[in-house]
Amino acid sequence: MIEDDLRGWFRSGLEAAAPELGLDGELPEPEVMEPRQKEHGDFATNVALEVASRIAASSRTVAEAIVAALPPAAFVRKVEVAGPGFINVFLTEGWLHDVLRRIAAEGASYGTAPRTEQRVQVEFVSANPTGPLHVGHARNAVLGDALARLLDAAGWTVEREYYYNDAGGQMDRFGASVDASYLSHLGRPTDIPEDGYHGAYIDELGRELAVEEPGWAALPDEERLAAVRGAAAARVLGWIDATLARFNVRFDSHVSEAALDRKGEIAQAIDQLRASGNAYEAEGAVWFRSTAFGDDKDRVLVRSDGRHTYFGADCAYLIDKFDRGFDHLIYVWGADHHGDIARVRGAAQALGFEPGAVEIVIHQWVSFLRGGEPVPMSKRAGTFVSLDELIDEVGADAARFHLLLFGNDHTMRFDIETVRQRSMDNPVYYVQYGHARIASILRTAKEAGVVLQPIGTVDLAILVEPAETELLKALAEVPAVIAKAAALRAPHRVAHASQDLAARFHRFYTECRVVSDDSARTQARLWLCRASGSVLANLLGILGVSAPERMDRVEGST
């Protein structure tokens, strides 16, 4: 990457100039930045400003000395000292043309880092199977999925996991609700409990089970309830998977709390905490001493009625995860769970794991609106908008892109009316259109009988128009963007990069005719188009958004 080359170059200049400047001790790693103003060059460093305060010299003097000590370098056209002591570098276009050759060679892997053995698990969605996914799950699903794709691009070996609590009070209420419907459909009218679930899907489940498993009605209450609850949960999990598949979200594994319990892992985990003195009994319950790990309160592992809490199961689940050999664990949680961070990391530490290996990515809430009006949502009352309906209305691509447009810790608005519009309000179509346009150009060239020559034989040096150069620069930045977005767990940076790349392509399209009588220019520009399309597809791929080969105009889409 050019930035790395420049950083090393600046460092050698700095090191060479250090003795005469009287700089001793550790030298800072020069920061390479892209100046906002073109007059300030292609790249710049402020390293002279950084070190000048350490010695009695003006930062400009320091900058001059560093520049004088810089070794010769290819691609560097001009170096100057500017302002208070910035060192600005102007490059020849050759480095940009090299980027094009690199993209041609690397294709779909351009911008990604080499695969490493570092294994990371991303656990997300993890909604309990008490009902279909609704829009409230959308951001978590998309963020977790995009994060997994992004970390994969950054070289991690990634596994995506869905954990669900199929034991506990909520599941009991869900099971009792379906059971009531089940009995009613078999001629034993039964009211759904007051605190139960009331969506239409409950009745659907009850009816299906009544048809398929009428024999359960003869079982004792406990056994029948367990059978109904288990079968209903399995069906709901099936729905959830189907919905997520439509949303382009897939998992490598599903883990059930009840399974952990059956294997005795939960009891074991709690015993382990007791043995190490990190758990104690009080008020008839078993508590984790999370205050010893920075939490503001101790937390209950086993309630006074003998049932473990979700947190108790979480401890067993932590052991389960680490036992599977992950180097790093990421939990994707909504803002309402930020208070749980300290206890989970505390538990990791108490159980003998490296707490730094447990990372929680929090996202803020989404307000769903329809034409400016808030969409009412209550899961128990069954008045939520399901994720399936959202996908029906706006499409998976538009929903995903919109949800990935903003920083994780920003609350965001999602107006279903706006996002469904194929309008300029909708950046996803802007970016996708860029890709479709490129495909269209390549088709046009093919139909015109233009045969793309091997890139090694094409004179790329004729790509010197400002629109071409700006496009090349955007392509050159992509590896750094992906690396940074991954490091910051910030897929929205990828979304913004895709918009920027699309914008630069659209400008290039407007200003530069690709397929023309000038065959040398046609060849060079076709390679630029190919590279742009390939990189755009890579970026969209990280977002889990499709890169269409064509997009037909829609009526009234101006």
Added chain:
RNA sequence: GCGCCGGUAGCUCAGUCCGGAUAGAGCGGGGGACUUCUAAUCCUCAGGCCGCAGGUUCGAAUCCUGCCCGGCGCGCCA
């Protein structure tokens, strides 16, 4: 009351981690560009006490302190 997250153009948001030069983008508003590879596009103009007040620094949207406003959370709920 305590904790976490936001507060940047009329609106929605980048930029804050790791301080740099004249703070960016989209939408909306004004004005332009289609006999040309898709006008779902492009160009141009207007629009900013970067919540407020201090502090650190050669330099602060960015770091520190306090405050204001909004969201979320705060012992055996999930």
